[in-house]
Amino acid sequence: MTSGPEIPELDSSRPSIARVYDWWLGGKDNFAADRAVAARMAKINPALVGMVRDNRAFVRAAVARAASAGIGQFLDLGSGLPARPSVHEAARAVIPDARVCYVDLDQVAAVHARALLASGPGLAAAEADLTRPGEVLAHPDVLRVIDPHRPACVILAAVLHFLDTASAREVVAGYASRVVPGSWLVVSVGHYEDLALHEKMCAAFPSQPYYNHGAADFTAWLEGLELVPPGISEAKRWILGAGSVEPAGQPGYTLCAVAVKP
Numbered sequence: 262m263t264s265g266p267e268i269p270e271l272d273s274s275r276p277s278i279a280r281v282y283d284w285w286l287g288g289k290d291n292f293a294a295d296r297a298v299a300a301r302m303a304k305i306n307p308a309l310v311g312m313v314r315d316n317r318a319f320v321r322a323a324v325a326r327a328a329s330a331g332i333g334q335f336l337d338l339g340s341g342l343p344a345r346p347s348v349h350e351a352a353r354a355v356i357p358d359a360r361v362c363y364v365d366l367d368q369v370a371a372v373h374a375r376a377l378l379a380s381g382p383g384l385a386a387a388e389a390d391l392t393r394p395g396e397v398l399a400h401p402d403v404l405r406v407i408d409p410h411r412p413a414c415v416i417l418a419a420v421l422h423f424l425d426t427a428s429a430r431e432v433v434a435g436y437a438s439r440v441v442p443g444s445w446l447v448v449s450v451g452h453y454e455d456l457a458l459h460e461k462m463c464a465a466f467p468s469q470p471y472y473n474h475g476a477a478d479f480t481a482w483l484e485g486l487e488l489v490p491p492g493i494s495e496a497k498r499w500i501l502g503a504g505s506v507e508p509a510g511q512p513g514y515t516l517c518a519v520a521v522k523p
């Protein structure tokens with residue numbers, strides 16, 4: 262185990278995915294360099310903002326589903342800048358005292374997270390690297406609100422596409438093996454059917470790796486877990502409960518799944 266995560270220095274001249282994503286969601290916490298990349302990518306893929314909104318809608322629906330099943334604690338990994346409704350708002354609509362810990366490495370996300378701490382009990386934020394499950398789950402700020410002896414909902418939304426599939430599998434397995442049975446895992450990625458379009462998106466933001474994972478990757482990552490209906494699905498269809506990957510009929514879409522540790 263090393264001394265802790267390497268938190269990158271804030272450099273407003275370099276785009277950060279947290280702030281680029283914030284722009285796509287209509288947020289104001291971004292700099293000119295972020296806006297330039299975000300706008301370029303949205304121009305290359307006019308469906309992009311819809312994909313991002315579908316992802317947020319999926320996260321809210323999955324959180325509500327977990328809370329309705331009695332899960333009262335949520336670990337949001339790579340949580341990003343605040344998006345409304347947030348994970349704690351979605352969870353607390355079902356379980357009013359649900360506890361949530363937000364985890365991110367981005368400095369602007371960290372500033373927001375610190376402000377969140379002042380907003381009431383049951384919320385925490387940790388500056389940590391989600392690719393180190395052992396360190397994240399032992400982080401003092403995580404342990405302030407997440408009881409490791411009780412089932413939790415671990416959210417990996419729109420983050421696993423920054424990792425190659427073997428690393429993503431290791432990360433999912435790292436959390437799945439450490440949480441107690443009955444815990445939930447929520448995963449989503451931006452997926453491209455159109456490989457040329459995916460390449461163009463990568464070229465528009467070369468400093469941010471972006472892997473194109475598909476349903477077969479999800480199947481491998483979630484092996485040994487029980488898929489929550491409707492299974493691996495395009496996000497809008499997951500929300501509707503009539504999930505299906507094929508035919509999605511779009512060059513790119515949000516692919517997602519929710520699973521429970523038996």
Ligand SMILES: C[S@@+](CC[C@H](N)C(=O)[O-])C[C@H]1O[C@@H](n2cnc3c(N)ncnc32)[C@H](O)[C@@H]1O
Pocket residue numbers: 278279280282316317320338339340341342344364365366367370389390391392417418419420423
């Ligand atoms: C595309 S945003 C997704 C935000 C949110 N999860 C959602 O689905 O709306 C990805 C976020 O993951 C964060 N991130 C990327 N790699 C990370 C890592 N290794 N550890 C912690 N956070 C990370 C970024 O800083 C960014 O805020």
